Amino acid sequence: MEQTVQPCPQCGTEIRTDRRFTTWCSACDWNVDPVEPDERPGHVERMRRGIAHRYGERLLAEMTRGESPRPRRDVAGVLAYAVALCVHGVTVALFVTGALLVTLGRGGAPSVLGAFLLGLAWLFRPRFGRLPDDAPVLHRADAPRLFALIDEVAACAPTSGVHAVAVTAEANASVSTYGVRQRRLLTLGLGLWEITTPQERVALLGHELGHFAHGDTRHGVIIANALHSLNSWRYLVAPIRNPSGLEVILNAFYLLPFLAVQGVMMLLDQLTLRAAQRAEYLADATSATAASTEAAVALQDRLLVCGPAEALLLRESNARQVRGAAKRDEPGQGLWDRLAAYVESIPEGEYERRRRVGVLRGHSVDATHPPTHLRRACLLARPAEPAAVRVDAAAVAAITAELADARQVVARCVLRG
Template sequence: MPWCADCEWNLDGYDPGRRAPEFGWAWVDRRTHRIATRLNRRQYAILVGRPLEPAGPGLAGMVTATAALLLVVGVLALAGLGCWLLFAYPFPNVAVVFGVALVGLAVSLRPRFGRLDADLEVLDPRRTPELHALVAEVAAAVGAPVPQVIGVDGSFNAYSTSVGLRRQRVLCLGLPLWGALDGAQRVALIGHELAHFVNGDVRRLLVTQPALTMLGNAADLFRPSPTGRPGGLLEMVGEALGRAVSWMLSRLLFGVHLLLVWTALRDSQRAEYLADELAARAAGSTGARDLLDVLLSGDSVTLVVRQASRGGQGPRQWRSEVARARAAAAGRMPLVRQLSVREHTSLFASHPPAGLRHRMLTARAPHEPTVTLDESRMARLDAELGRHFDRAARIVAWSG
């Protein structure tokens, strides 16, 4: 679907030929795309003219936290009522059945606080002192705490998260991405991920986790499941009524879950803009913008890394080939950024479109880098992860 590159006419149009359906009904997908586009542009217009500083959750985050508190209170009430029914009357009695059911329901709906990913290779600080020192240096530059766990995996990605009831901070660097980045882009990547520990991102806060998981779990719990063929008319009628009630309850819970997720993701997108700003303070605005372009060209960069890995080349050659590919594609990147504004717009998106993020960094006052990596330090970083890079290269080389 065409658009005007100068005035961006028709850029926000819904293009079903290049978008996977979200709800399955074209008119619903078109309407939600229009709503998401309007919200993205409004949020950008609000944030581009004001200082971006670390702060707590916004209005959407407060709504999410309030909903999470109410859900936890409701689960505790279920557990308390179930325990009371277990012991309120002499055994045996029918109240015990309801008590066990309520306690079981409360256990099923309890908040989940996450755990370390099974694919994460946790790095020993004694074996990777250079990487741990770099993370600590970038953390100081962005005003974020140092993660307790630093690890790597084989994905073209990176993430930071908090797991467990005590919210242990975790930083994961996907080696195919990490190896393809130059020094400024690596600093920007770490800065962006660490910024999520101080930018009020609702996806990483203990108080908001129940709102993002509990109702979804409840909808799954009540979703009707296939059963055996009933024996008689009464059983058929009873099963049909039970399935109808379960379906309606599941859809209701899932609908409220979607509303909470959409609300939380509005605040999450605000946090992404702030994370980009903090990354620019550590790596410089140019490094942060270049990182966004690499991520936006993820398929092409992955192909370059795969081809280099098949030739037995390591991260130094990955960076060289990626830099050459980016230079060849520099002329079309403004259009790619614009197209991302259309194709990456969704009510389910946790990140704003990369084109808007790049535009935000360009519109704001430029930053000079406060953390730099020279070639000797880059070589030491790569040497520390040598065996991990070898394993990642074997996986990447034959994964596509």
């Protein structure tokens, strides 16, 4: 720790801080959030964040009143599915019309139009996901102890486990599905996995598997694919920036379709926004049930420093490019050891600063996720839960051995840039 001491320019309080991190005053919050946003949000985004803030405050009140942590099927949810099915209905109509025109057009202009409509239908078709080809993927036979732990945590949700685990360098974790049969995929980012304790890892698994257990609508194939189709439509009819003479006419032609697509996207976004935030709180509840409230709260604190963790990985990559081939055979494990040591050295004052920044920014980063400080407050407001799943030293060692090859592969990818 490289400590510095200086008086606060605003209130005169003595500030002791680590020079590697932002200098700020805990007494008056001077310089607590020195980073200015890259650009001011537009009207639509400001409205979205305002609605998200109101939803978030009400949801926090509901969740801390001790209500049963179960997902709700409300009017908004039913309407969201109805809108999503209408979006898919447009894709089906394009396909059927295109197929008929191609079949009956006999090679003339109708066939050309039909082929165009079939191309649009292909562009807007539902996606079922697939296993990543740029990251190591583990199956049950490759990592039996890791999958056994996942099964133990899943039983707390309750839900079933996963069919595959993808390992990446991100300081994040997520769940998704792949294939027509909607098999389950857990993506573990070593940037987060390597900076957490064994019990915090249980909390992380509990949170991610909780999304399966509580039916997160935005992860579902119907709504997720509807949002994908709408994004494709918006890209297709988006106005051209800095248009020329002819492009001005084209922009005028696209205006109504663009506004229609934008309106449907906003509608579907708002209909699922509350459910998306609730899903995060419910997933946190599963996290506490599996790993204990203490571990779930500790995981929330770890999430605060994912940014510095990713920054270190980027610096390591850049430094490797400068060194060139001098350390080409450096073991990959050294990268994860340095990452863990760096995060362990982050002082408590930096955690506290980031908590206060979260309070100031509110839902400004991601409206679909409640701010970390609200999720943390919700966990602390509910009765403390003991751990249903505990990981002993033998299990930690076995899982570490199962991930060893993936660690090496991912570390080499990071160091190669």
